[in-house]
Amino acid sequence: MKVAVIGAGLGGLCLAQGLRGAGVEVEVYERDPDVSGRFQGYRIGLGDLGCDAMLSCLPERLRELFAATTGTLSGSRENYGPDLELRDSRPPMSATTVDRQVLRQLLLTGIDVRFGKRLSGYRVLGDGRVRAGFADGSVTEADLLVGADGINSAVRAQLDPDTEPEDTGVRCVIGRTPLTDRFAALVPGFGAGVSDGEVMLMIGLMRFRRAPREAGAELGVPLPDVGDYVRWVLMPVPDHEDRPPRDTVLAAIDGWHPDLRALVEAADPRHTSRLAIRVVRPGARWPLGPVTLLGDAIHATSPSGGNGANTALYDARRLRDLLVEPRADLLGAVDAYETAMFDYGARAVEYSVAALDQFLPARPAA
Ligand SMILES: Cc1cc2nc3c(=O)[nH]c(=O)nc-3n(C[C@H](O)[C@H](O)[C@H](O)COP(=O)(O)OP(=O)(O)OC[C@H]3O[C@@H](n4cnc5c(N)ncnc54)[C@H](O)[C@@H]3O)c2cc1C
Numbered sequence: 519m520k521v522a523v524i525g526a527g528l529g530g531l532c533l534a535q536g537l538r539g540a541g542v543e544v545e546v547y548e549r550d551p552d553v554s555g556r557f558q559g560y561r562i563g564l565g566d567l568g569c570d571a572m573l574s575c576l577p578e579r580l581r582e583l584f585a586a587t588t589g590t591l592s593g594s595r596e597n598y599g600p601d602l603e604l605r606d607s608r609p610p611m612s613a614t615t616v617d618r619q620v621l622r623q624l625l626l627t628g629i630d631v632r633f634g635k636r637l638s639g640y641r642v643l644g645d646g647r648v649r650a651g652f653a654d655g656s657v658t659e660a661d662l663l664v665g666a667d668g669i670n671s672a673v674r675a676q677l678d679p680d681t682e683p684e685d686t687g688v689r690c691v692i693g694r695t696p697l698t699d700r701f702a703a704l705v706p707g708f709g710a711g712v713s714d715g716e717v718m719l720m721i722g723l724m725r726f727r728r729a730p731r732e733a734g735a736e737l738g739v740p741l742p743d744v745g746d747y748v749r750w751v752l753m754p755v756p757d758h759e760d761r762p763p764r765d766t767v768l769a770a771i772d773g774w775h776p777d778l779r780a781l782v783e784a785a786d787p788r789h790t791s792r793l794a795i796r797v798v799r800p801g802a803r804w805p806l807g808p809v810t811l812l813g814d815a816i817h818a819t820s821p822s823g824g825n826g827a828n829t830a831l832y833d834a835r836r837l838r839d840l841l842v843e844p845r846a847d848l849l850g851a852v853d854a855y856e857t858a859m860f861d862y863g864a865r866a867v868e869y870s871v872a873a874l875d876q877f878l879p880a881r882p883a884a
Contacts, residue, residue, distance in 0.1 A: 519542055519543065519661045519662070519841070519848065520542075520543040520544070520545070520659075520660045520661050520662075521533075521537055521542060521543070521544045521545075521660055521661065521662045521663075521664060521841070522544075522545050522546075522547065522648070522650055522658055522659075522660035522662070522663050522664070523544060523545070523546045523547070523664045523666055524546075524547050524637045524650065524663065524664065524665050524666060524667045524672070524673055525546075525547075525548060525549075525665070525666040525667035525668055525671075525813075525815070526546050526547075526548035526550075526553075526622070526626065526629075526631050526633075527622070527666060527667075527668055527813065527814075527830070528618070528621065528622060528625065528813070528827050528830055528831060529666045529812045529813030529814075529827075529830030529831060529833055529834050530546055530664070530666030530667075530812065530813070530834075531546065531622065531625035531626060531629060531631075532571065532572060532575050532625060532830075532831050532834035532835070533575070533664060533666065533812065533833075533834035533837060533838055534546050534625075534629045534631075535575045535576055535577070535580070535625060535628075535629065536574065536575030536834060536835060536838035537838055537841070537842070538628065538629065539575065539576075539577055540838065540841075540842040542841065542842065544629075544630070545630050545632065545658065545660070546629055546630065546631040546632065547631075547632050547635040547637060547650070547652065547658070548631055548632065548633050548634075548635060549634070549635065549636035549637070549653075549667075550633060550634075551633055551634045552633050552634075553622070553623060553626060553633070554619075554742075560617075560618055560692060560694070560749060561615055561616070561617055561618070561694075561722060561724040561747075561749040562615070562616050562617075562618050562621070562827045563591070563613035563614070563615055563722075563824050564588075564613060564614045564615075564616055564827065564828055564831075565613055565614075565824075565825075565828055567825075567828045567829070567831070567832050568614075568827055568828035568831040568832065569614050570835075571828075571831035571832045571834060571835035572584060572831055574835050575831075575834060575835055575838060576625075577628075579737055580624060580625075580627055580739075582737075583624055583733060583734060583737055583739060583741075584621075584624060585727070586727055586728045586733040587616075587617075587620055587621075587624065587726055587727065587728060587730045587733050587734070587741065588614045588615060588616050588726070588727060589614070589615040589616075589723070589724060589725045589726055589727060590612065590613075590614060590615070590727075591611075591612060591613050591615055591707075591708050591709070591722070591723065592610065592611070592612035592613075592707070592708060593610055593611075593612075593706065593707025593708045594607040594608050594609060594610045594611070594707045594708060595607070595608040595611065595707065595708045595709045595710065595711065596608075596706065596707060596709075596710045596711070597710075597711045597712075597713070598710060598711070598712045598713075599712070599713070599714070600712060600713075600714045600771070600773065600774040600775060600778070601774070601775050602704075602712070602775045602777065602778070607707075608708075610707070610708065611708045612708065613708070613824075615722070615723070615724050615725070617724055617726070617730070617742075617744060618827075619742050619744070620726075620730045620741055620742055620744060623734075623739075623740065623741050623742060624734070624739060624741060627739050634654065635652045635653075635654065635656065636652055636653040636654075636672075637650055637651070637652055637653075637665075637667065637672045637673060638651050638652060638653050638672065639651050639672070639676055640663055640673070640676060640809060642807055642808060642809070643659070646661075646808060647659050647660065647661055647808065648660055648661075648662070648663040648808050648809055650663055660808075661808060661848060662808050662809075662810070662841075662848060662852070663808060663809045663810075664809075664810055664811070664812055664837070665677065665809070665810070665811040665812065665815045665816075666811075666812045666813050666815060666830075666834075667815055668813070668814045668815060668818075669683050669796060669798055669814045669815070669818040670683070671811065671814075671815035671816075673809065673811060673815060674798075674811055674815050674816065677804050677809050677810075677811065678801065678804045678811070678816075680801055680802075681798060681799070681800065681801045681816070682798070683796040683797065683798050683818065684796060684797050684798070684799065685794060685795075685796050686795045686796065686797060686820060686871065686874060688753060688754050688794075688795040688820075688874060688878065689753070689754060689755050689756065689757055689792060689793065689794055689795070690751050690752060690753035690754065690755060690792070690793050690795065690821075691751070691752050691753075691755050691763040691764070691766055691767050691790065691791070691792050691793070692749070692750070692751045692790070692791060692793055693749075693750055693751075693763070693764060693767070693782065693785040693786075693789060693790035693791075694724075694747045694748065694749050694750070694785060694786065694789050694790075695747060695748045695750065695781050695782070695784045695785040695786070696745060696746070696747055696748075696784065696786075697723065697724075697725065697745070697746035697747050697748055698784075700777060700780070701748045701777070701780075701781050701784075702723065702748075703777075704721055704748070704777060704778070704781065705721050705722060705723050705748070708722075709721060709722040709723075710722075711877070712774070712778060714771075714774070716770075717752055717753065717754065717755070717770045717771070718752070718753060718877050718878070719750060719751070719752050719767075719771060719774075719778065720750065720751045720752075720753075720877065721748060721749075721750050721781070722748070722749050722750075723746070723747075723748055723749075724746060724747050724748075724749055725746045726744075726745075726746060729743075729745070730742060730743075730744055731743040731744075748781060750781060750782065750785070751821070752766075752767045752770060752771070753795075753877055753878065754878055755767070755770065755792065759792075762787060762790070763787075763790045763791055763792045764782060764783075764785055764787050764790045766792070767782050767790075768782055768783065793821075795820050795821065795822075795874070796818065797818050797819060797820055797867050797870065797871060798814065798815070798816060798817060798818035798867070799817070799864060799867050800816050800817050800859075800860045800863050800864050800867075803856060803860060806849055806852065806853050806856070807849070807852075808848065808849070808852070810837070810852050810855065810856060812830060812833040812834060812837065812859075813826075813829070813830030813833055813834075814826060814830060816859070816863060817829060817859075817863030817864065817866055817867050818867070819866055819867050819869075819870035819871075820870040820871055820873070820874050821870075822870055822871075822873040822874040822876070822877050823866065823867075823869050823870020823871075823873045824870075824873075825866050825869060825870055826866070826870070828866075829862070829863060829866045832862075833855075833859055833863075836855055836858065836859070837851075837852075837855045840852075840854050840855050
């Protein structure tokens with residue numbers, strides 16, 4: 519069996535690791551010219567669902583590296599007013615924190631990724647195999663084509679054209695600032711939210727157990743040179759503004775506590791961006807065949823749910839498990855995968871959309 523995965527994001531690469539470990543031939547096609555083509559280093563929180571999937575798909579030496587280059591957060595989430603006066607504490611939570619860029623680079627290890635390959639379309643052949651075509655004119659054939667190509671999936675556009683991203687209308691600015699003792703004090707527990715009733719600033723830490731580059735070098739795995747940082751998000755922000763995103767945030771938090779303003783002022787403008795929050799809700803099942811979707815391509819969540827990567831990694835694990843089961847037939851495995859995925863994927867999206875309200879102080883409850 520040969521599997522072609524479109525998209526070298528977290529879900530596609532996790533699937534590729536899992537299939538490779540089970541001895542299945544797998545190739546990954548990615549539109550970006552190389553691994554560092556775009557900045558992708560925001561912090562992600564993984565629960566048991568995502569961590570277990572990751573550990574189940576990675577070979578042992580990468581499992582150790584995964585453990586070394588993640589962080590742990592636990593405690594309550596504190597809510598403050600703009601002068602850092604404590605308003606309330608949410609019940610304690612815990613999560614494993616990962617930097618998306620570090621994790622993605624770790625996941626690339628040993629995987630046959632063809633960069634600079636933008637999928638333009640595919641065709642199911644008479645023998646049941648699939649031929650995928652790329653913008654550079656090249657093609658590949660496989661027994662199964664997996665669209666793990668994110669929220670704007672080109673595979674979905676052909677397989678399931680009625681399912682399109684929906685704009686929630688909410689915009690946010692996300693940034694990151696190198697960690698100092700002053701900024702660490704803003705997040706004593708799991709995370710912090712600061713609100714003046716108009717906007718909310720969410721603050722979370724990314725503290726690596728070991729410096730990724732150093733831990734990776736010991737195993738011959740090149741990882742980015744990234745230090746501990748504070749990830750912050752302000753929402754909602756206006757849809758369009760001429761000023762740079764960091765200035766939008768500074769204007770919104772005018773008069774707030776000096777530590778909060780210093781946090782935003784010290785952020786690297788190259789790593790500060792405006793984000794439109796869009797979701798993809800799985801609709802009706804497409805006819806069963808040798809093409810399927812995984813991750814944001816079919817169930818893109820709002821970041822407020824903290825569950826998009828977790829669900830994409832779970833997809834990868836489940837699909838791998840079903841494909842490599844003894845006596846599995848390909849279409850039976852895809853059918854079982856899609857049957858469950860449409861259900862839990864839809865629930866993941868609804869959960870994330872419902873969670874958006876708790877981060878939108880000025881928005882009337884839905
Ligand atoms: C700010 C922010 C914070 C988040 N925090 C969390 C969190 O705390 N917890 C959590 O679980 N989730 C979180 N998420 C969600 C999570 O990042 C995504 O759900 C996850 O990355 C989706 O993985 P994926 O593999 O499906 O898609 P992606 O990671 O988007 O990968 C898709 C890949 O496909 C490639 N591609 C696209 N089109 C083509 C094409 N035509 N041909 C070839 N390649 C193509 C892209 O270049 C990309 O590399 C967050 C998201 C954001 C934006």
